[in-house]
Amino acid sequence: MAKDNCERKPSKAAGGWGALKSVARQLKNSGKPVSGAKTLLSLNQADGFDCPGCAWGDPEHGSSFEFCENGVKAVTWEATKNRVTPEFFAAHSVQELRTWSDHDLEHQGRLTNPMRYNPETDHYEAVSWEDAFAGIGAALNAIEDPNQAEFYTSGRASNEAAFLYQTFVRLFGTNNFPDCSNMCHEASGVALTQAIGIGKGTILLEDFDETDLVYCVGQNPGTNHPRMLASLREVVERGAKVVAINPLKEKGLTRFADPQNKIEMIRGTSAPTSTHYISPRLGGDMAIFRGMSKVVLEAEDKAQAEGKPAVLDHAFIAEHTHGFDAWCDLVRATSWDQILDQSGLTREDIETAAQMYIDADRVIVAWAMGITQHVHSVDTIREIASFMFLKGNVGRKGTGLCPVRGHSNVQGDRTVGINEKAPAAFIDAMEAELGVSLPRERGHNVIQAIGAMLDGTAKAFIALGGNFARAVPDSHLVAEAMGKLDLTVNIATKLNHGHLMPGKQSYVLPCLGRTEIDKNLEGTRQMVTVEDSMSMVHGSSGINLPASKSLLSEVRIIAGIAKATVGSERVDWDTLGQDHDKIREMIARVLPIFGDFNKQVREPRGFWLRNPASEREFRTPTAKANFGDADLPALTEWQSVNGKDAHFVLQTFRSHDQYNTTVYGMDDRYRGIYGEREVVFVNKRDLKAMDLKGGDIVDIIGTYEDGHRRECKGFRVVEYDTPRGCIGGYYPEMNALVPHQTVGDLSFTPTSKSVLVRLEKSNP
Structure with a gap:
């Protein structure tokens, strides 16, 4: 579709009829609507195949009929007649x-x-x-x-x-x-290995049934892990809290209509997936968790002074952690001015989010590439882990650290x-x-x-x-x-x-x-295996004839x-x-x-690869969970460009109609984009300051200086709710703007969520 024919349309809750229509369209486009539907009935079943989409866990792998829009797209894309x-x-x-x-x-x-x-x-x-x-x-x-x-x-x-x-x-x-x-998630692996002795998350899917509070940070499950929306929604429905921390306002982090809920689909209703939503500046997440830790420590000081019950889990800290006092000194020495400038939030925002932590007995923090693709990502994840150690929120039911991984x-x-x-x-x-x-x-x-x-x-x-x-x-x-x-x-x-x-x-x-x-020499159908984000290993056997x-x-x-x-x-x-x-x-x-791999994987739900940290066995050099030891960055990328005309920090992300570099279609239903991908999302006040408006065509120029010109020319501006100075757009189109030399400290992860660029109005 030509750019001048494209329009931004309002988008409603995640899921719902939009998801079902998308499923129907994908089945039709595959050229095999009937056989494709039959194929979906074997998705995540004991004698079927594991979803080739994301790595989110299954509630009862092998006995449930649970799939999502992304899974349907992945399956029909593979099962096409073309x-x-x-x-x-x-x-x-x-x-x-x-x-x-x-x-x-x-x-x-x-x-x-x-x-x-x-x-x-x-x-x-x-x-x-x-x-x-x-x-x-x-x-x-x-x-x-x-x-x-x-x-x-x-x-x-x-x-x-x-x-x-x-x-x-x-x-x-x-x-x-x-x-x-x-x-x-290389930064997650490095940071968690340092902090808890293993580079994997510590939760099972069932922990969402028992948690009091979930921080969902730097991710958009509506596009990337739609089945996670059901878990978040269930948390909210039983009265627990979900705090969404994400620069862009994403539909999946606000409301979700379950396509498998008949009553909800008939009534056209939806339910919230979060109770609080805060939008920090790009790269400001470490400052948020440092600020929340300051609030928790201050609450502990006050409780001690007033003779009230402790806020911290002192028994866990004493028995299972190392470096607490030195880390506390770092937190107390960090100024609120630095925290607020880097995060882009008010002190009230941070205090409110921290008070929920103080009030909750069991807490989960889940994060994705909005956290990992920055220079200081390892330190940020260490800060998240340290925050969680304060109340012993690792190694108990309903608690834990949850890096949400992508591919299956x-x-x-x-x-x-x-x-x-x-x-x-x-x-x-x-x-x-x-x-x-x-x-x-x-x-x-x-x-x-x-x-x-x-x-x-x-x-x-x-x-x-x-x-x-x-x-x-x-x-x-x-x-x-x-x-x-x-x-x-x-x-x-x-x-x-x-x-x-x-x-x-x-x-x-x-x-x-x-x-x-896939059959072996004896003609027996074979299986392969995969491990999801919760360390569950599942079997997967195909059911379709080879293409x-x-x-x-x-x-x-x-x-x-x-x-x-x-x-x-x-x-x-x-x-x-x-x-x-x-x-x-x-x-x-x-x-x-x-x-006994071959025996265990043939059980209906597969089996769990034991995670010692989830049982409070920390295989680090100190034999304990280690608090972080890093200051906040001297400057975030946003701070480095603040005040420079037309200079921004860019993050790349997926549209709703793609999975990684696979582009299923040209729509991004949840962001109201239809028929195009060469767009850039910009705050309306930034547009006004540049004398631009939604629909204008701009060039995006990388500002990393190494002799190579990096640019994306002729992109349409979309006005969007994102912090000032922070813009976004789709990959892989915008990967040309990401310098390979700028990587995460200790992790070598590309800094795709903190790319320094400037905008210029295109020359017709």
């Missing part, structure tokens, strides 16, 4: 396909055959699996140093595929595992070894399993892999799923660098822009989707490449490629926490 065949590639050159949008590329449908790029014709051409494996193996073995190869993983890969992948790569001789988790198995991939800095104990176990020494030096994360591509050190890139080139910061620079590699390989279900940046040799290898049947007879599972593709590259002396790749039970047996030998 096909990308060798004939399609013969009709369209790579150069032509590069001009297509992300949406149009993936809308062409499922890849059907392994393809190899022909640089002489600029077309992909069909190749046999045997020749593809042999060609990839030869190209990898031609590299002088295994550390010149980068092995990327998407969080949609199963535990079995991820474990086999890391086994192959370590036998090849490198720990280069750039992973999608590096771009989202992004947590599981890390558990089974996709880690560029794997613990020594894991490498020890792998060496014992394989009977060979493995590399131990730290490998590359995403940012380091980008650096290696840009400086010419990297020679090969293999992607197990995902759309690396579009997901990363400085996407325009990465696209250019990928074309200079000796080898690029993409294992995928659908065509995306990452496949259109071929190196000197390039392969696109189509794999089975989560919804499709093409030529498709192989991710496991078989990895095994084929591995056999052609490192041989079968240490690993029987043929057997593992055909039998997922054998892979799970191997995982359990290397990681005893999985126990």
Whole structure:
């Protein structure tokens, strides 16, 4: 739709008839409305498949019929009737396909055959699996140093595929595992490991049934984790409180109409998902929690002075924590002026939010990338954890720390070894399993892999799923660098822009989707497994016929490449490629926490991977939960541009009609945007100061100075309720504005929620 025909329409509560209409539209567009509906009936069922969308937990996985709009989109997108065949590639050159949008590329449908790029014709051409494996193996073995190869993983890969992948790569001789988790919750893993001894959240889904208060911070569950809205709504309905802390006013954090509630749908009603909503400046979250901690400590001082019951849980602090006194000194020394300027809130806002904490017995804090994608993200999460320690809100029912992760198995991939800095104990176990020494030096994360591509050190890139080139910061620079590699390989279900940046040799290898049947040599339907945000491990078995007879599972593709590259002396790749039970047996030998993996995962709800911190066993160097030790940032990004004309802090985020880089459609129903994506959301007072209005066309210019011009030209201005000086827009379109050099301290996470830019009115 042309920009001048697009309009901003009012949006109502999250969910409701809008969600059902979207589901119907997705089923219709898939070309398989009847079979698609039947497929949805197997979503999150004991004999069906796990939702390929987000990693939010299921209330009764295997016995409930619970799915969300995002899950429907993910399933129907995969189960489409459309096909990308060798004939399609013969009709369209790579150069032509590069001009297509992300949406149009993936809308062409499922890849059907392994393809190899022909640089002489600029077309992909069909190749046999045997020749593809042999060609990839030869190209990898031609590299002088295994550390010149980068092995990327998407969080949609199963535990079995991820474990086999890391086994192959370590036998090849490198720990280069750039992973999608590096771009989202790496800061959570680093901070939580420091604070509580494990880089995972401490809650189960049932804890939402018993909590008194939830802080939902830096996330938009209506778009990213819709099933979470049901949990938040239930918290509010039973009289507990939910405090939403988010710069943008999001529909999902205010009201939700449950599409599975017949009475509510008939009446057209909805229910709140939060009781309080506060909108801080970008980067101001650490200041908020520091301020709330000041209020709690002041309340404790007052209680002691007046001889009243203690506010703090002194027993927990004394028995289970370290560094309390030093952290208290930091909190008390922090000025209110600094807290209020960084947060953009009033003191009353912070005191009100803190009083809820004082009054509550059981508290959960849940956060996502609005917290993690800043320079000081690790310190912010440490501050959140310290705040929670004050009243012992870790390791009790109804309490805990909850990083809300994205892809369905992004947590599981890390558990089974996709880690560029794997613990020594894991490498020890792998060496014992394989009977060979493995590399131990730290490998590359995403940012380091980008650096290696840009400086010419990297020679090969293999992607197990995902759309690396579009997901990363400085996407325009990465696209250019990928074309200079000796080898690029993409294992995928659908065509995306990452496949259109071929190196000197390039392969696109189509794999089975989560919804499709995969059988072993005996003809028995196989399952794969995933781990959700609550550390629950589920089985997943496809029910649909494969989109093409030529498709192989991710496991078989990895095994084929591995056999052609490192041989079968240490690993029987043929057997593992055909039998997922054998892979799970191997995982359990290397990681005893999985126990009797094959038996447990066949239980209706799967099983829980024990989290010691959730039972107040803190495996840190102090053997206790550690309070933070950091001052607030000297300046947030907002403070650094405050007062500069037309300068802003930009955050990138998803539209409602996308999941990560997959764009299902051109609408963002909850923000009132229809038919377009090249928009920028700006506070109305900022627009007035620049003599702009909603609908004007602007250029967005990055201000990071390294000699590269970063810009997004011709974007339409949308007036939106966001703090002054803070603007927003969609990725992947705006990833070109994110410098790869600006990363989170200790985490290397891209700073996609604090990008420094300026706006200019476009020259017609």
